[in-house]
Amino acid sequence: MEGVRGGGPDAVVPALIEVVRETRASVGAVYLLEQGACVLGLAALTGLSWRIAAPWARVALTDRAPVADAVRERRVVWLGSPQELARHYPRLALVLPHRFLLAAAPVTSGGTAWGGLVLQWPGSRPSRMSAHEAEAIDRACRRLGELLRQAAADGRPVRAGAHPRVLPPPRPRTVWPAEAQAAADFAERLPGGCCTLDMDGRIAFVTTGAAELLGTGVPELLGATLWQALPWLDGPAVEDHYRRALVSRQPVSFTALRPPDRRLAFHLYADGWGVSIRLVPADVASDPSGVLRPAPPAEPGRADGLYPLMHLAATLTEAVGVQDVVEQAADQLLPALGAQALALMTAEGGRLRVMGHRGCPAASVDRIDGVPLTSPTPSAQVLATGVSCFYSDRAELERDHPLTDVRDGMSAWAFLPLITSGRPVGSLVLGYDRPRPFSEEERTLLTSVAGLIAQALDRARLYDAKDRLAHALQAGLLPQVLPRVAGLDVAARYLPAGRGMGIGGDFYDVIRLDAHCAAAAIGDVQGHNVNAAVLMGQVRTAVHATAGAPPGEVLARTNRVLTDLDSGLFTSCLYVHLDLTRHRARLATAGHPPPLLRHPCGRTEVLDLPPGLLLGIDPAADYPSTEIALPPGAVLALYTDGLVESPGVDLGEAVAGLGERLAGAGDAADGGLELLAETLVRPAARSTARSDDIALLLIHPHGDG
Numbered sequence: 222m223e224g225v226r227g228g229g230p231d232a233v234v235p236a237l238i239e240v241v242r243e244t245r246a247s248v249g250a251v252y253l254l255e256q257g258a259c260v261l262g263l264a265a266l267t268g269l270s271w272r273i274a275a276p277w278a279r280v281a282l283t284d285r286a287p288v289a290d291a292v293r294e295r296r297v298v299w300l301g302s303p304q305e306l307a308r309h310y311p312r313l314a315l316v317l318p319h320r321f322l323l324a325a326a327p328v329t330s331g332g333t334a335w336g337g338l339v340l341q342w343p344g345s346r347p348s349r350m351s352a353h354e355a356e357a358i359d360r361a362c363r364r365l366g367e368l369l370r371q372a373a374a375d376g377r378p379v380r381a382g383a384h385p386r387v388l389p390p391p392r393p394r395t396v397w398p399a400e401a402q403a404a405a406d407f408a409e410r411l412p413g414g415c416c417t418l419d420m421d422g423r424i425a426f427v428t429t430g431a432a433e434l435l436g437t438g439v440p441e442l443l444g445a446t447l448w449q450a451l452p453w454l455d456g457p458a459v460e461d462h463y464r465r466a467l468v469s470r471q472p473v474s475f476t477a478l479r480p481p482d483r484r485l486a487f488h489l490y491a492d493g494w495g496v497s498i499r500l501v502p503a504d505v506a507s508d509p510s511g512v513l514r515p516a517p518p519a520e521p522g523r524a525d526g527l528y529p530l531m532h533l534a535a536t537l538t539e540a541v542g543v544q545d546v547v548e549q550a551a552d553q554l555l556p557a558l559g560a561q562a563l564a565l566m567t568a569e570g571g572r573l574r575v576m577g578h579r580g581c582p583a584a585s586v587d588r589i590d591g592v593p594l595t596s597p598t599p600s601a602q603v604l605a606t607g608v609s610c611f612y613s614d615r616a617e618l619e620r621d622h623p624l625t626d627v628r629d630g631m632s633a634w635a636f637l638p639l640i641t642s643g644r645p646v647g648s649l650v651l652g653y654d655r656p657r658p659f660s661e662e663e664r665t666l667l668t669s670v671a672g673l674i675a676q677a678l679d680r681a682r683l684y685d686a687k688d689r690l691a692h693a694l695q696a697g698l699l700p701q702v703l704p705r706v707a708g709l710d711v712a713a714r715y716l717p718a719g720r721g722m723g724i725g726g727d728f729y730d731v732i733r734l735d736a737h738c739a740a741a742a743i744g745d746v747q748g749h750n751v752n753a754a755v756l757m758g759q760v761r762t763a764v765h766a767t768a769g770a771p772p773g774e775v776l777a778r779t780n781r782v783l784t785d786l787d788s789g790l791f792t793s794c795l796y797v798h799l800d801l802t803r804h805r806a807r808l809a810t811a812g813h814p815p816p817l818l819r820h821p822c823g824r825t826e827v828l829d830l831p832p833g834l835l836l837g838i839d840p841a842a843d844y845p846s847t848e849i850a851l852p853p854g855a856v857l858a859l860y861t862d863g864l865v866e867s868p869g870v871d872l873g874e875a876v877a878g879l880g881e882r883l884a885g886a887g888d889a890a891d892g893g894l895e896l897l898a899e900t901l902v903r904p905a906a907r908s909t910a911r912s913d914d915i916a917l918l919l920i921h922p923h924g925d926g
Contacts, residue, residue: 233365233379234388237265240361241340241390244354247321247470247493248341251365252280252288253381254334261288261337262381267388268341268493270420273464276316278385285310287325288337295334297358298325301348303665308607308640311672315534318666319469320344326358330366335373338362343470389420390493413501420495422446422463431500434485453480466491476503537677542688546681547577550674554651555579558667562631562652564589566600567678568645573600576678580652585629598625599636600648607645609668610636614656633657635667639675646679694754704733708801708853709922711741712894714902716915718863726753726792727861727916728761732768737802740768740775743859743918744794744813744836756788760836764796772796772809776833776844780811783837792836795859801922804853809846811836814862817880821854825884827876856897857920858883863913864905894921 233251241249248268252261259282266274280286287298287310300306300323307314321344328336338361372379396404405426408415414431416424424442432439435451447463448455454477466473466489473489484503489496540546551563562580566573566589575590594601599610599622612618612634618627627634631652639647649671659667703711711731726746733739742764746753763779770778775796783792795813799806808816808828812835819825833844851857858879865875879901886900898919905915 233368234265234386236361236364236368237267237338238388238391240338240357241267243357243361244340244342246340246342248339248468250274250339250385251328251336252292252339253336253369253379254282254292255380259283261292263385264336264379264381265388266385268390270422270467271385271387272421273467274385286313287323288339291325292327292334292337295327295329297327297355298323299350300324301350303344303661304668307665307668307672311669311676312534314665314669315673317464317468318662318669319465320471321469322346322348324350324354324358326362328362328365328369330363330370333370335366335369338365341468345471387420392494413499415500416442416498418447418463418496418498420467422448422460422496424450425495431498434479434483434500434502436479436483453477462487462489463496466496534673537673540677540681542685543576543678543681546674546677550649551577551579554670558651558670559653560635560651561654562629562650564600564650564652565639565647565674565678566650567639567647567682568594568604571595573604573648576647582629585627588626597622599634600650603636603638604645604648607638607640609638609664609671610634611659611664611667612636613658630654633659635659635664637667637671639671639678641672641675641679646675646682649674699728700730703731704739706731706733706739706801707736709739709799709920710894711921712898712919714898714915714917716863716902716906718914726757726790727863727914728757729859729916729918730761730764731918731920732765734769737800738769739799739801741797741799741857741859741918741920742768742794743861743916744792744811745861745863745916746792747790752788753790756783756786756790756792759783759786760792760794764794769798772798772807772846773844776809776811776836777842780834780836780838780842780844781840784840786837788837791838793862794836797857797859797920799851799920799922804851804922805848806851806857807846807848809833809844811842811844814860814865815876816860817858817876817883818849818851819856819858819883821852823884825880827880851920851922853922855922856883856894858901859918859920860901861914861916863915864902864917866913894919 237249237251240246246268249266250263251265253264255262261280261282263274263278277286280289282289282293287300291298300309302322303314303318303320306323322342324340326338327334328338338358340358369379408428409430411428411430414428414434416427416431419425423444423446427439427442429439432442435442437450442450448459458475459477462473462475470491474487476484476486478484486501486503488499537546537549540549547565550565554560555563564578564581564586565576567576571594572591573589573594575586578586589598589600592598592601594604599618603610612621614632618625618634629652632655633653635651637649637651638645639649651667699715703713713729715727715729726748727744729743731739731741744757744760746757746760760779760783763782764775767775767778776794779794792811793813794811795808795816797806797808808830810830811833815830816828817825818828828847828849830847831845834842860879865879866872867875882901886897898917902915902917
């Protein structure tokens with residue numbers, strides 16, 4: 222049996238067909254909980270195309286989806302209106318913004334959850350579940366649960382396959398071949414034309430009249446979809462009308478232009494076997510004699526707005542911080558919805574705070590920002606009640622909120638609560654420069670959009686809070702002020718990695734040893750997380766504890782400390798002992814990028830130091846040291862790899878380029894060391910592709926100690 226593996230699968234489909242028949246549902250599906258995984262797999266489906274259901278073939282128990290909530294919380298989920306669907310499941314409502322009702326129930330037996338049952342009805346039916354429907358659903362779930370429990374006990378558990386078993390509903394009767402020909406003759410005699418699409422949108426039958434109107438032949442149409450066979454129908458709107466008819470089971474109409482100038486009216490009627498299409502020239506669509514019971518026209522603009530909003534849903538998943546959410550929402554919502562103004566607000570400290578806006582006068586934003594959540598303004602009201610408010614014109618707004626001072630140049634408004642996980646996080650306000658009758662479909666769509674933004678905003682605020690905490694931790698571990706050492710100038714820069722890259726473990730330090738000696742260190746702990754920042758602090762502490770010893774010994778002792786910690790992270794480090802009386806420096810490296818030395822004459826060289834193993838690998842590693850002259854006027858540059866590494870650029874060439882910038886920069890005397898540091902980090906700071914943090918330490922002996 223396709224779609225179900227294991228023992229006892231034959232009973233799954235009959236139980237599904239029976240409950241669909243008893244409840245008069247248009248769509249039915251059975252999900253099975255996969256063994257050893259918190260995932261529901263779609264096992265059987267009836268009344269809907271697999272192409273439409275495919276995105277929900279596997280649903281994690283942690284997902285925000287009706288069947289996942291039903292199984293996880295052991296309750297029946299009932300969604301009696303499009304607005305309710307949009308409020309609780311905005312992503313689902315955005316992908317399927319059609320009129321339908323839905324029930325999801327857990328399949329359990331013996332205290333164990335085995336899966337879930339999903340039923341769907343057209344939006345034209347009553348919004349409440351009847352007692353008969355509730356009893357039928359409960360009976361079906363108990364029947365399925367007992368079947369699945371017994372199959373598992375017999376060692377033949379029922380499991381969902383890679384594809385579900387897709388079943389057509391039972392037909393009222395079987396048609397004989399003679400009747401089929403008579404039906405085809407009947408269709409041919411009708412004015413205009415007609416065709417039938419199967420559940421996957423393929424043309425199963427078409428009259429010659431329809432083929433002539435479409436400008437092609439019958440053989441070219443059979444077996445193909447309309448949008449595949451006819452390039453002028455190859456757009457998201459046509460396929461969306463087909464999906465809308467199948468999901469809502471409501472008549473759907475639209476008009477299309479057949480090049481060069483022939484307008485055709487399409488009227489779609491769907492059931493559990495496919496879609497019937499009545500096709501007539503658009504100029505006779507208004508003549509009742511030319512069309513048999515034409516469907517009411519579809520509301521305009523829904524399909525045109527849907528796909529930009531689908532793109533918004535995808536891009537919001539990539540938003541990192543709050544400002545990312547604000548910018549992406551404004552960039553895509555305003556043109557997609559035809560709005561001219563947007564304001565995004567959050568609740569902080571009992572007040573509304575404007576996090577971002579677009580197209581709003583500054584004075585209007587100032588009036589909204591900081592108002593108490595208890596104020597009688599629409600923005601605060603929707604946040605308190607969780608119910609959206611739509612005002613088609615200024616008169617409606619002033620009638621409901623006579624004390625609200627709205628001087629934003631708009632003529633219609635949508636005030637939408639931002640709610641996630643059952644709690645309010647803010648408000649979204651959209652403004653339109655002309656009066657606008659908000660249709661039920663548009664209100665549902667806007668509610669779905671608000672839900673998506675709320676989820677993205679909630680994630681972004683959490684990220685921003687973690688980001689601030691992590692960078693505060695890192696900043697606290699770096700030296701706040703470098704010590705003043707007679708005869709020595711130092712300048713340092715630290716640049717965190719780009720947004721979304723986490724925090725790094727780059728560090729630097731200058732240590733005053735006595736009146737004539739100092740030490741400098743720079744390093745980079747592997748990774749971009751809090752663990753890297755914490756280990757960086759431990760490395761700094763270990764270097765401080767041994768500073769003053771020969772450079773090789775400092776690194777060896779620090780290495781033994783790191784290997785004892787066994788953190789699993791490795792560290793590069795460069796340690797320098799500065800003798801300001803003798804104007805000498807001794808250096809040792811643990812896998813760190815080579816330092817640069819600019820001589821007083823301006824000549825710059827890359828110092829080739831004996832290599833040493835990264836810290837934290839081998840406790841017996843040896844770190845040889847090198848002694849160099851460091852006369853007054855020279856500049857020693859220590860840096861981490863983030864300053865020189867770039868995709869597609871050879872590391873040796875990048876280090877040489879840094880040396881050239883150091884050689885060509887201005888004099889380090891008279892406060893110029895700070896300007897020199899800025900010059901060296903400026904190109905990396907401006908790079909949008911930077912994925913690593915950067916540390917730079919410049920050392921300039923001047924001999925005035």
